[in-house]
Amino acid sequence: MSVSAVLAHALAQGAERYAFLGDFVGYGADPGWVVDLVRTHVARGAVAVMGNHDAAVVQGPLPTMIREARQVVEWTRARLDAEQLDFLATLP
Secondary structure, eight states: OOHHHHHHHHHHTTOOOOEEOSOOSSSSSOHHHHHHHHHHHHHTTOEEOOOHHHHHHHHOOOTTSOHHHHHHHHHHHHTSOHHHHHHHHHOO
């Protein structure tokens, strides 16, 4: 099920506010789209918190990360613009 379908289903069930619980990046092929989606919902009153994948993209990979995880962090970071990175950095 797509993210859009899940959000539409929640709305149809009467959701009045959303909570986004982190790790918006690090998994999918379009991290910019996901960050923009979350940012739009936060502007409308949703709550969002930073996950460890979000933190790694903002702060850089941890030295303990395996090579593949470091590559994902760098790949993801290269696909986000300054505003998207700033948004992730401001999340609690």
